[in-house]
Amino acid sequence: MIDFELSEEQKQLQDVARRFAENEIKPIAAALDNETDPHKTYPKEVIKKGFELGFHSLLIPEKYGGIGATPLDYAILLEELAVADLGTANAFHVCMSISELISKTGTEEQCERWLRPIAEDETGTQLIGFGATEPAGGSEIFCPLPDPKLGTRSHARKEGDDYVVNGRKVYSSNAGVAGLYGCLARTDTTKPNAESCSVFMFPADTPGFSIGTIENKMGTRSSMNGEHIYEDMRLTKDNMLGEEGGGFATLNAIYDSNGMGLGSQAVGVARAAYEMALEYAKEREIWGQAIGKYQAVGNMLVDMKADIEMSRLLVRRVAWQCTNESSEGALLPNLAKVYPAEMARRVTVNAMQIMGGAGYMKDYPVEKYLRDAMVFPIIGGANEVLKYFMSQRL
Ligand SMILES: Cc1cc2nc3c(=O)[nH]c(=O)nc-3n(C[C@H](O)[C@H](O)[C@H](O)COP(=O)(O)OP(=O)(O)OC[C@H]3O[C@@H](n4cnc5c(N)ncnc54)[C@H](O)[C@@H]3O)c2cc1C
Incomplete structure (x- = not known):
């Protein structure tokens, strides 16, 4: 039985993450992006507030003091954070992903030693790299x-x-x-x-x-x-x-979920760009009507929406696969990374095109979304390399 409805707990998590993104991350995202000194761009206070909500310990099992959430929860949280700012989402992503690596491959003693202090930290200083x-x-x-x-x-x-x-x-x-x-x-x-x-x-x-x-x-x-x-x-x-x-067998323990985590952030950035372009297309009038009413622009928006929905489905399919470990019908590892990675580049480029010169200016965050999205096919392994390994399994 396939069920696409999020549970009540998942909806609550989505709501908490969305409000955090809107109230805590978004107000400072542009200022950090415009800061020219890379030593001054780290959102220390926002990370600390995220720690207070337990975002960093989402994938740490409850027996080590963490939240012990599911891969789908992880995807839901990362998508919402990435809508507001990819850099901040990535800080939590790496922490969650490596905590999952430790919990899946570490001994009891290692998990106690490394995961508990992270799970119990509320100062925001116990991220993992x-x-x-x-x-x-x-x-x-x-x-x-x-x-x-x-x-x-x-x-x-x-x-x-x-x-x-x-x-x-x-x-x-x-x-x-x-x-x-x-x-x-x-x-x-x-x-x-x-x-x-x-x-x-x-x-x-x-x-x-x-x-x-x-x-x-x-x-x-x-x-x-x-x-x-x-x-x-x-x-x-x-x-x-x-x-x-x-070492590679150890890293393989999070191969699917880490790729899916990146894919869910790609969905978040693409969603932010799409929503901005849609709003603009409804308001911007050229030759007496909103540009969204022109078929060329309308088609672009539909393609963007479909691309985002497909990527989210891939992410959630892999999240399901990570929970229900069965090789039967398993998707190629990293499909939920490589496809959303390329999708986010396509969607952010099209969002800028729809917004014309305004999209190219720093007055709107679309140019930031585009710059951020460029990283997806590189980060977590170049798409070409991941596809090479995927192709060996075909
Ligand atoms: C923002 C950001 C965050 C990152 N965070 C981390 C992190 O936390 N930890 C970490 O370890 N790394 C991190 N990385 C590094 C990232 O994983 C690497 O950049 C990525 O794996 C590619 O390696 P490279 O940049 O050295 O490119 P190279 O390995 O030099 O490859 C360059 C290009 O060559 C092509 N290529 C290379 N090999 C092949 C092949 N076999 N077949 C076909 N094409 C090929 C691809 O197009 C590739 O993009 C991060 C990178 C960025 C940009």
Whole structure:
């Protein structure tokens, strides 16, 4: 039986998230976007208020103090936050996604140690960040080829019971504002990349860890993106998530849901652009009638609406799949990321076209939506690379 109706609890969550987005995020989104210093764009107070509402702990199981919500709740929340500001939504997304990774792959002890302090935090300082992408390339990290020289360059050298990590990550979200960080590093450089990466988690104040450059980006400006630097960072087996050399299997635990989280944010940004363009098309009169009455514009709006609805259905289908784990009829992993990612670019470009010169000016947020939406086919793995892996399963 297929039921498209949200439950009462889901409607309540949507309502809380919508009001938070409207009252807390929207009023400061343009100012943060226009701030030219990337060190001053982080919405600290908004993040703190989101922590008070428990957004950061949505996917942390109740037994560790979290909310223990479903993947569909996660999608609903992220769509609403992204309508107001993608950078802010992304800060919560990364935190929720990596908390899910820990809860799915960590031991009881690790979950207690890492998840409970995050779940109980109301100061907003316990976000999570994760570094996979390196200067050699975010796509290089996923290299499936047998040559051990290719792939992840950050190295966790075994020394007795310890691992000494050296290397550098780039573009990582929540850089400098998280309390807990994770990384993907090679634990054996003689084996192929796919068999020799491991996932580690460690607190922000771990000796040997530092944050480098904070990036100055074209969009998602309220999200802090920057370098993670590891210089003889000493970790132990207790810091490792999953098996040694099984880093990709560990990350696979959130493959579907992380992609869906990105897809739901793409739906949010596209929805914001569509709603603005629709309103404009009803009001703007050319040759004596609203431009929305012209078939060319009306058709564009219908296509945009259909694109958004299809993407949301994909997201919710994968949310269902994440809850009802069954490989039967399972969608290709990341379909709910790659399609909405491209959809958000299409819809925001069309929204600007409908608004003409006004859309190109900073008086309206449509140009921000477009700049923000450009990130979707890049973030969380380039669409071309994700499609390559998807095509191998066809
Ligand atoms: C705002 C933002 C936030 C981010 N947050 C994080 C984060 O929190 N953590 C993190 O680890 N990373 C993060 N990233 C990095 C992101 O995951 C990478 O940018 C992405 O994986 C692409 O890597 P790259 O930029 O090095 O591009 P490259 O790997 O250099 O690829 C460049 C282009 O080459 C093409 N390409 C590459 N390989 C192939 C292939 N095999 N087949 C076909 N085409 C190919 C694609 O078009 C690709 O876009 C973030 C990036 C941005 C912009």
